[in-house]
Amino acid sequence: MAYNLSNLVLDHLKGLSPYSSARDEFSERAEIYLDANENPFSPYGRYPDPSHLELRKSLSALRKVSTENILIGNGSDELIDLLLRLVVRPGRDKVLYFTPTYGMYRVSAEIAGAKTLEMPLSVDFNLPLGPTLERILKDPDLKVVFLCSPNNPTGNTLPKEEVRQILSSTSALVVVDEAYADFAKESSLDLLETYENLVVLQTFSKAFGLAAARLGMAYASKELIAYLRRIKPPYNVSTFSQSLALERLKSYETVTEQIQKIIKERQRLEKALAKLPSVLHVYPSEANFLLVEFSESKEVFQYLLSRSIVVRDRSKEVPRALRITVGTPKENNQLLSALKKYNA
Template sequence: MRRSADVDALQHVLCAALRSRAPVCSMARLGHSVGIRLDRGDGAGPVRGAEAWEALEPAALERPTLIGGGAPYAPTSPAPSPDAVDELVRRAEALDVPQILVPRVRRSDDTGALRAAGFVSVAAGSECVVRLPGEVDDVLRNRVGAGQLRDLRRRHRAVSRDLTWERIPLGELAGKAWARDAFVKLHQSHVERQGGSHSPYNAEALDALAHSVPGRRTEMFVRRRENTVVQAGLLTTSHNGRGIYHLTQATDHNDPAARRNLHLASLYQLYLHARRSGLEWVHLGSGDAPRARRLGADLFVPLDHWLRAPGLAHPAEEGDEERELSPFAAPSVATVPIPGPARFRHRPRFDLVDLSGNTNPFLAPESHYPELDTAELARTCLATLSALPGHDGLDALSPDHLLFTSGAVDGVMLLLAALASPGERVCVTPPTFELYAHFARVLRLPVVEVPLRGDDLNELDAERILAADARVTVLCDPNNPVGTRLDPERVRDLVARSSGLVVIDEAYVEFSEKPSYAPLVARHDNLIVLRTLSKAWGLAGARCGIALADPGLIDALRRVQVPFGFTNASQHAVRDRLTNTRRPLASIRLIRAERDRMAAALAAHPAVERVFPSDANFLLVRLREHQRVVERLRGAGILVADTGHLVPATCRISIGNRRANAALLEALSAAS
């Protein structure tokens, strides 16, 4: 519906709807069908250009306006080219029409020609798409949760007992006058219920659509009880054959089925139809993003109306300039762009015929590259983490503060490559995760060690770290391999006073009852917090790490990151786990309880000299006969991490299930 041929055809449909030779009407008349409103309640965050509406005199809504694009049936209007904008302006002058409106243009489109011609943007909500990479119930479960899925299925079953579901190609409407008449009547009633008087979905428009290019791909769907039509709408298959646009629907609100939320039930039916037809997505149109999320939408493309009106000045808009890269970016990184396809990750491709990737079209869908726009998954991730204890204030972060990586380890490599140049120092605090220093040396970065102090190896020597004047300081908290937490006051002081970057690896923080440092990212542009879904969330196989940092730092990391590293399968697994949190959160509580039980059992064991306190899902244990005990455990088929080279005479024991832990204690007794 974004091809020029489709847009031209839809211009004729609009003329038919208006009973006019030209697509000219007032914005008040067209208002609801293209989402024009004066409020700021689209739920998609701050409204860009809202002051443009406020600057309009009331008469502007009634003033004759030339409508560009394909309203009201088109999901969006492609941003017109410079020649097309010039033609719009000339046509408006020839028609003596003072205003021009190009409705619902994707913010990711090139809108330079519109700006140059004096058009002003006004936020129009978001284009909402439900992608269907698997069976409908599986997809919805990991989007909206098991409870919402049960509710959708219940409504669908109740409605399906009473109403039929029929699809009629528009080319066959001539022989089904009842469907045509019911569609028009229901849409007229809908407009009147909204306070309007003229429905753009009238008989003339429907006939024009049936004889248009997109009309060949369009069907009417009808739900009826015996001979009474209760609901009618339009569906159009995309020109690339991969999805369905849900163009419009209207319902008889006096029917009992409407009280069971017929709209939701019909959308669920539509998802089933799309999946059974081998389609990959359903386009819900533009509107309220939070509501669409509850319906399973996972792709949201911000839209703007573009208006050219007398006396309307172009306001200064946030986001017009490219975001400034962090000053912590290495000079070599600051001079290069984000590589290849990742640069255009916010430009949707779902409704294009994509011939740019050189993949095998006969082995789809596996041949498609992974989705690069993970903003919605980032929003889900932040919402889930914000609800955890110790994460107050995390809701101040946006998806621009988050980057998914191939495990937290990949995040370490990325940040060292993007933010430090050869010769600049990296500070680590042994005993700690060994790959920090390993990656630094691979990248020719000198490593400065400032050991942790104290009996529990959890005292940070902040003054020595600051004196090292490192480009990057990496802290592991909870510590691996020790399991202890650092003093939060010293950590905050270090972040505030450091002239370099401070990286805090929180791979095990979900097992701790002490707060996360992630909310501090909103206040410190030199702080990076790393998280992983491999540990507490049980997704080691999905390889998903998370870097939280100032957006300028995230942009620097993107310039180093290899595109397409976060596979679709991993994205689906992550969304499922972060949406349905009951099991993982329950398992974290079980691990904490089992950790405490095992700590007591090991502390009382004759083979053990000391058990270090732990805020992780493992225990660091000092053994009386370290080497002999580790070898005996290995001989008994039990593998623990030998950490004697980091902390003398120790091993690190992961907390397993009851059977595994019992086997360890039995083998340890045999070895003593």
Template sequence: MTIQNLIRPSIKALKPYSSARDEFKGGTENLIFLDANENPFENGVNRYPDPKQGKLKALISQIKDVPTEHILLGNGSDEVLDLLIRMFCEPNKDNILILPPTYGMYEVLANVNAVETIKINLSEETFQPKTAAVLAAANANSKLLFLCSPNNPSGNSFEASSIEFLLKNFKGIVIIDEAYIDFSKEESWLSRLSEFPNLVVTQTLSKAFGMAGIRLGMCFASEEIIATLNKIKPPYNINELTQAKAIEGLSEMALINLQIACLLDEREDLIKALEEVYFIKKVYPSDANFVMVKVDDANKRYQQLIENGIVIRNRTTQPLCENCLRLTVGTKEENQRLVENFKRL
């Protein structure tokens, strides 16, 4: 297996669009820009943003300890995932593998791109990958395997031995979605990127970093994969305001780490309180900023909370999640109100 053999032939042959900002390689001091048909009247956003996000990538590189050549940024992680499907999967021919219950956008993006989705449910109760079943379900047209760890909606991290086994034996690209990794006791797979050419790790600023509103996703992979993704991404996919706000937010890592520590404390307190609610049958372990619980009647309890002004997520329709609710960890006051309402129902 080589990465080049996995990439769609049309993508390998593609000549990327060259924007005005790509073609001009010089600095920006004391220059008159008449190359991009921009409005010349300065208002802070009249110029196109940096298509390569140089300053932002340099900061992310420093925080994540990953060279910039191994980083791609997307308009949310969803754009990154969409680009990966378009890069590797031939429409109406190839397929992806997902492990329900999991993040629903994997299948949606596959459907948008006319790519088949093969589903292999996680093991019951433990929500761990059934590695033998995954490999048995794969075929010659299986290009991508999506692993969400910590998993959404169950909240658990996948065992490192299972992930490593799949990385070594799956004949395609393994994408580890680490949207919730900052809340986990497990180490990120970023530290092992160099070991596995077929490893792609995605992360986001939407969760632990508190910047869901700016829509910024991060993709970490080999230089070969990142170079190809840069060929097919829109030239200015990360706008100027997003880049500036991300740099501002990432410059406050002490505050971010403090908020993460606070949420971890709140998560443990919330779990203890939920275990005392009579109609909650099980509180699942969590490595994320949410907790999944099994209740007596998910539809009933969900509606009761709505009527009391609290919105949670009802996951009862998802595989292995019958009568399960997903609860985001909020502030101390929000969590207390949630528990108080649960105990009053």
């Protein structure tokens, strides 16, 4: 069955009239605003731009994607929620994701009432392309497929040809979560013109260093973005967050310099960790973290905690594995020093 967005969108949302805020009805500049019941005495009394137009323009210039193909969310989690809310019929429709991966796909799908389908990634953490997956992708009740690339917690990027195969094989929305794409060699953004069922998620939380601002971006077809705009909250992203993101985009050279520093530190950490006796394997990564298999992961985790160093225990998803975020050179040196003492 060929992709058709109208077949995916829930019937009760197709004719939905979105809430029209004061700032939607008047988006020009004026001297006096008496339309939104705001406090006129407060310097923070004005509502934010609900369309995030200036931010979308800046992202459009950076990513070479039309503003009409961009939606801004209160973190990528809000965008995931909106996508599921748009197409999932509770108790009937299915959502597919590949484990180990970002846990919010499952949580968000279950909140939306979807039937969740989990498929394990291959031994090298690539997609399990084969007859079973082919049957699932043809299921008319499959509405969303989540692909995380670079994948969390494994750090590897899914080969673009495998992403293409998934996009070509299903009438469902295929959501490629690229939270860590700025640290990787390639992105799926260039596939948007070819595949109408593709949604690419990115974020300001990682490479841009604005995790506190809670800003995510969805890149998709104009038709899908228009539907999502109808159902999003009117003022979902604050003026402060939009301003921070715009300032960060203006200093993008600084962002790229920081990305290169993080990649350099990641490479240094990878080499140093691989030499430690307690380390069994350091998985290749194109993100800002490393997944590391230890002979005694629980003991190492507790040992680091005792030295005020917090890493993430991922042993439930990948046996004996800890996920280590790349820190500053000083932080990384302290981590390595602690691990060397543990191995002494």
